[in-house]
Amino acid sequence: MSRPPQVNNRLLVRHIAQPNLINCQPDTQADQLVQLMDEKKIGSIVVCEQHRPIGIVTRHDLINRWLEHEATATTAVRHFMSSPVITISEWASVDDAGQTFLSHKIRHLVVTKTSGEACGIISETDVVNSHSIEHDLFMRSVDEIANHSPIILDGETSVLAALTILNESNDSALLVRQHNDIKGILTERDAIKLLAQNRQHDILIDTCNPLRLTIEEDLSLYNARQVFNQHRVQHLAITNHGGEITGVISYSDILKTVENDHIDRLRELLSERDRALEKSQHNLKLADKVIEASMEAIVICDRHARIVRVNPSFTEITGYTSAEVLGQNPNILSSGRHRPDFYIDMWQHLTEQGSWQGEIWNRRKDGSVYPEWLSITAIKDEEGEISQYASIFTDLTEVKKSEARIKRLAYFDELTRLPNRKLFNDRLQLSLGYAKEHGHRVAVAYIDVDFFQQINDLHGHEIGDKVLKEIGRRIDQQLDDGDTVARFGGDEFNLILTDVDDDDSPQISEFLNRILSSVSQPMLFDDTEIKTTVSIGVSFFPTDADKAEALLKCADSAVHLAKDFGRNSFRFFSSEQHRMIQSRYQMGSDLQVAIDNQEFQLYYQPKVSLKTGKPTSCEALLRWLHPQLGFISPEEFIPLAEDLDLINRIGHYVIEEACRQMADWSLQGDTVNVAINVSAKQFQQGDIVEQIFAALQQHQIPPQQLSVELTETSFLHCPEETKRAINELRSQGIQVAIDDFGTGYSSLSYIRNMALDILKIDRSFLINLEESEVDRAIVSSIIEMSHVLGLQVVAEGIENETQLNILKGMNCDQLQGFLLARPMPPEDFRNWYHHQMNSR
Numbered sequence: 001m002s003r004p005p006q007v008n009n010r011l012l013v014r015h016i017a018q019p020n021l022i023n024c025q026p027d028t029q030a031d032q033l034v035q036l037m038d039e040k041k042i043g044s045i046v047v048c049e050q051h052r053p054i055g056i057v058t059r060h061d062l063i064n065r066w067l068e069h070e071a072t073a074t075t076a077v078r079h080f081m082s083s084p085v086i087t088i089s090e091w092a093s094v095d096d097a098g099q100t101f102l103s104h105k106i107r108h109l110v111v112t113k114t115s116g117e118a119c120g121i122i123s124e125t126d127v128v129n130s131h132s133i134e135h136d137l138f139m140r141s142v143d144e145i146a147n148h149s150p151i152i153l154d155g156e157t158s159v160l161a162a163l164t165i166l167n168e169s170n171d172s173a174l175l176v177r178q179h180n181d182i183k184g185i186l187t188e189r190d191a192i193k194l195l196a197q198n199r200q201h202d203i204l205i206d207t208c209n210p211l212r213l214t215i216e217e218d219l220s221l222y223n224a225r226q227v228f229n230q231h232r233v234q235h236l237a238i239t240n241h242g243g244e245i246t247g248v249i250s251y252s253d254i255l256k257t258v259e260n261d262h263i264d265r266l267r268e269l270l271s272e273r274d275r276a277l278e279k280s281q282h283n284l285k286l287a288d289k290v291i292e293a294s295m296e297a298i299v300i301c302d303r304h305a306r307i308v309r310v311n312p313s314f315t316e317i318t319g320y321t322s323a324e325v326l327g328q329n330p331n332i333l334s335s336g337r338h339r340p341d342f343y344i345d346m347w348q349h350l351t352e353q354g355s356w357q358g359e360i361w362n363r364r365k366d367g368s369v370y371p372e373w374l375s376i377t378a379i380k381d382e383e384g385e386i387s388q389y390a391s392i393f394t395d396l397t398e399v400k401k402s403e404a405r406i407k408r409l410a411y412f413d414e415l416t417r418l419p420n421r422k423l424f425n426d427r428l429q430l431s432l433g434y435a436k437e438h439g440h441r442v443a444v445a446y447i448d449v450d451f452f453q454q455i456n457d458l459h460g461h462e463i464g465d466k467v468l469k470e471i472g473r474r475i476d477q478q479l480d481d482g483d484t485v486a487r488f489g490g491d492e493f494n495l496i497l498t499d500v501d502d503d504d505s506p507q508i509s510e511f512l513n514r515i516l517s518s519v520s521q522p523m524l525f526d527d528t529e530i531k532t533t534v535s536i537g538v539s540f541f542p543t544d545a546d547k548a549e550a551l552l553k554c555a556d557s558a559v560h561l562a563k564d565f566g567r568n569s570f571r572f573f574s575s576e577q578h579r580m581i582q583s584r585y586q587m588g589s590d591l592q593v594a595i596d597n598q599e600f601q602l603y604y605q606p607k608v609s610l611k612t613g614k615p616t617s618c619e620a621l622l623r624w625l626h627p628q629l630g631f632i633s634p635e636e637f638i639p640l641a642e643d644l645d646l647i648n649r650i651g652h653y654v655i656e657e658a659c660r661q662m663a664d665w666s667l668q669g670d671t672v673n674v675a676i677n678v679s680a681k682q683f684q685q686g687d688i689v690e691q692i693f694a695a696l697q698q699h700q701i702p703p704q705q706l707s708v709e710l711t712e713t714s715f716l717h718c719p720e721e722t723k724r725a726i727n728e729l730r731s732q733g734i735q736v737a738i739d740d741f742g743t744g745y746s747s748l749s750y751i752r753n754m755a756l757d758i759l760k761i762d763r764s765f766l767i768n769l770e771e772s773e774v775d776r777a778i779v780s781s782i783i784e785m786s787h788v789l790g791l792q793v794v795a796e797g798i799e800n801e802t803q804l805n806i807l808k809g810m811n812c813d814q815l816q817g818f819l820l821a822r823p824m825p826p827e828d829f830r831n832w833y834h835h836q837m838n839s840r
C-alpha cells in the first residue's frame with residue numbers, strides 16, 4: 001500500500017497520538033470497564049471489533065450510567081457506548097484534528113491506520129500540548145481560571161449523593177467541608193475508584209480524599225501545571241494570601257484555558273482559511289468566467305500535454321468541440337507547414353524558459369489552414385514540477401488579410417487589382433537592370449482610353465469603373481509571363497514588355513493589335529452596351545531612353561501621336577517626336593514671353609450668306625508671330641496654352657482685341673459682326689462672361705454684334721458652367737455657335753439642352769462631299785435637324801465650287817472657307833468686306 005503524501009513541515013496526528021490504546025470488546029461488561037479504567041487510570045476506553053473502533057466510553061459516561069442503572073453492572077458496553085466513533089487518520093495534520101474536535105464538539109478522537117484499524121487515541125489536551133503553550137501559561141495566573149464557586153458538600157454526605165450532585169453539575173470535582181473547614185476533595189477519578197471497590201453505598205465523603213495539597217491563587221499556570229505533573233493529581237484547591245480556600249482548579253481547566261486560546265487561534269485560522277478558500281473560489285469562478293468569455297482561444301493541458309480544458313473561442317476558431325479534443329495532444333491541430341525542428345525548438349524553449357510565443361500555422365477541423373499567434377506558459381506545482389500548460393491563441397487570419405490588403409493597397413490598384421505605379425516602377429527598374437546586364441530590349445507602353453470622360457458623363461462612374469476593370473482584364477489576358485500591366489489611375493494603363501526582339505518587329509505590332517482588337521469588343525454591363533477603344537504609345541529601351549522615367553515620357557508622347565492619328569491605334573516613339581517634345585518645351589516658355597511681349601494678332605475670315613452671297617460676319621482667328629519662327633498655327637500653341645494654363649490670358653487678349661477692332665471699324669463706319677473662339681478651359685475659369693461683357697461695355701459694342709464659337713468638348717468637360725455661361729451670353733443678345741460639329745460626340749440632345757444659335761459643320765465632312773454619298777447624307781441630315789432645332793448652319797472649309805453647289809442644294813445658311821476668303825489681317829479684311837458689300 002502506498003504511503004499517503006507527507007505534508008511538508010506539518011505536525012501529524014501520528015506524532016502526538018497515544019499509541020497504547022486501551023480498548024475492550026463490545027460485550028465487555030460495565031463493571032469490568034470500571035475496573036479497567038481505575039486500574040489504568042484513564043479517562044476513556046475504545047470499544048473495538050476486529051481491531052476496528054465501533055464505540056467509546058468515557059469516565060463521565062460510566063459514572064452516569066452507573067448512577068442511573070445501578071442494577072445493570074453486567075450490561076455489555078455495546079448497549080451504552082457512544083457510537084459511531086469519530087476517527088482520524090494517523091496521517092492527518094494536528095490542525096485537522098483540532099478542527100475535527102471543534103466541529104464535532106468532542107474531546108477524544110480514535111486514531112486509525114489507513115486500513116481503518118484503530119492504532120491510538122488523541123485528546124484535545126494532546127492537541128493543545130502539541131503547541132508551544134508555555135508562553136501562554138506564564139502569562140496567566142491560577143486566579144484567572146479557577147472555579148471560585150466550587151460545589152462544597154458536608155462531610156456527612158454519602159458518596160452516592162455526592163456523585164449524583166457532581167454528575168448533574170458540569171464540575172468534575174467537589175470540596176468536602178468539616179466543621180466549617182475544607183478538609184477534602186472528591187473527583188470523578190475517585191468516583192471510579194469507589195465504584196471499582198463497590199464502596200459508593202456504604203461510606204461518607206469525609207473519608208474519601210483528604211485535602212493535602214493546595215496552590216496559591218496568584219501562581220502562574222505554568223507553575224501550577226508543574227505541581228499537577230509532579231504530584232500526578234487532576235484537581236487542586238486554591239488559597240488566597242491568608243491561606244483561605246477560595247476555589248478549585250483542575251488540570252484540564254489549565255489545558256482548557258490554553259485550549260480555548262488555541263481554539264480561538266484555530267478558529268481564526270479556520271475562518272482565515274475559509275476566507276482564503278472563498279477568495280480563491282471567487283478567483284477561480286472569476287478565472288473560469290474569463291476563460292469562458294475570452295475572445296482568445298484557451299487550451300489547458302496536463303503535464304503529459306493532454307488537453308484537459310478548452311474554451312468556446314477554441315471551438316469557434318478550430319471547429320473542434322471540447323468533447324472532441326479532451327485527452328488529445330494539441331498536435332491534432334498541426335498544419336504540416338512547420339518542420340519537426342520548429343516544434344522541437346518550441347518545446348525546448350518552453351521547458352527551459354517556462355514560456356513560448358510566436359506565430360504558428362494550424363489546421364482547423366474542416367482542414368483549412370490558418371495562422372495564429374500562440375502563447376504557451378508552463379505552470380509549476382509546489383514542488384517546482386511542470387503540472388500544466390496553458391496556451392492562448394488568436395486567429396491571425398483577419399490580421400493577415402488586413403496586412404495583405406495594406407500590401408495590396410501599397411502595390412496594387414484598388415479598382416482593377418492590377419499593379420499600381422509603385423509596383424510598376426519597381427518592376428521596370430528590375431527589368432531595365434536585367435536588360436542592361438544581358439543586352440536585352442524592353443518596351444514600355446502607355447495606354448489611354450479614348451473618350452473615357454464621355455463614358456463617365458453618359459453612363460455614370462459606376463459603369464465607368466466597370467469599363468476600366470474590364471479593359472484591365474482584357475489587356476492582362478494578352479500578356480506573356482514576365483510582362484506587366486499596371487494602372488496608374490484615371491484611364492491610363494501602362495505595360496512593361498520584357499521579351500522584345502526588335503523595336504519595330506512584327507511580333508510587337510501583332511501584340512499591340514491584339515490589345516486594340518480585344519479592348520474594342522463591345523462590353524455589356526446589365527443592359528448597357530459600351531464600346532470603347534484605346535490609344536497606345538510605345539517606347540523602347542535602350543533606343544529611346546535608358547531611364548524608367550524618360551521611357552514613360554516617351555511612351556506618353558507617342559500616345560498623343562496615336563490619338564492624333566485618329567485613336568484606336570498605337571504609335572512608336574520616334575526621334576522626330578523627341579525633337580517635337582524638345583520644341584514643345586521651348587514653345588511653352590516662348591509662349592509666356594509672347595503674352596508679355598504681345599506677339600499675338602487677330603486675323604479675320606469672313607462668313608458669307610449662301611442666299612445673298614454677301615458677308616454676314618467674320619471669325620477672329622488668332623495668330624502668333626514668333627520672333628524667330630514666324631507665324632505659329634493656333635492648332636499648335638492653343639493646346640499648349642491650355643496645358644500650361646495660359647489660355648485664359650490669351651483668351652482675354654482675343655476678347656479685348658476683337659471688341660477693340662469692332663469699335664475701330666465702327667468708327668470707320670463699318671458695322672462688322674465678329675465671332676470669337678472660346679476654349680473649353682476658359683469656361684472652367686468662371687469669369688469668361690464677365691470678361692466679354694466688360695470688353696463690349698468698354699468699346700461700346702452692342703452684344704448682338706458678337707458671337708462666340710465653342711467646341712463640343714466644352715459641354716463634356718464643364719457642362720454646368722458652360723450652360724450657365726451660354727444662357728447669360730444669349731440673354732444679352734450674344735449668339736453662341738457650336739464649332740467643329742461632327743468631330744466630337746455629335747449629340748444633338750446637347751445642342752438642344754444648351755440652347756444654341758449656330759451650328760458649324762466641321763470641314764472634315766466637306767472634303768469628300770462630292771465623292772462620298774455618306775458624307776452628303778450626314779451633312780444634309782445635320783442641316784435638316786439643325787433647322788428643326790432652330791439653328792443656323794455654317795459649313796466651314798469650303799474650298800471648291802462643287803462643295804459650294806452641293807451645299808446650295810442642301811439649304812445651308814452660311815459658308816466659310818478658302819474658296820470665299822482666307823483669314824486676313826484687319827486692314828485686308830476691311831478692304832475685302834467693302835469690296836464684297838459693294839459688288840452686285
Ligand SMILES: Nc1nc2c(ncn2[C@@H]2O[C@H](COP(=O)(O)O[C@H]3[C@@H](O)[C@H](n4cnc5c(=O)[nH]c(N)nc54)O[C@@H]3COP(=O)(O)O)[C@@H](O)[C@H]2O)c(=O)[nH]1
Binds near residue numbers: 633739740799819823
Ligand atoms: N480657343 C481659340 N481657338 C482658336 C483661336 N483662333 C483659332 N483657333 C482655333 O485654332 C484652330 C486652327 O485655326 P486656324 O489655323 O486659324 O484655322 C482656321 C482657318 O484658317 C481654317 N480654315 C478656314 N477655311 C478653310 C478651308 O477652306 N480649308 C482649310 N484647310 N482650312 C480652313 O479653319 C480654322 C477655323 O476653324 P474653326 O475655328 O473650326 O472655324 C481652329 O480650331 C480654331 O478654332 C482663338 O482665338 N481661340
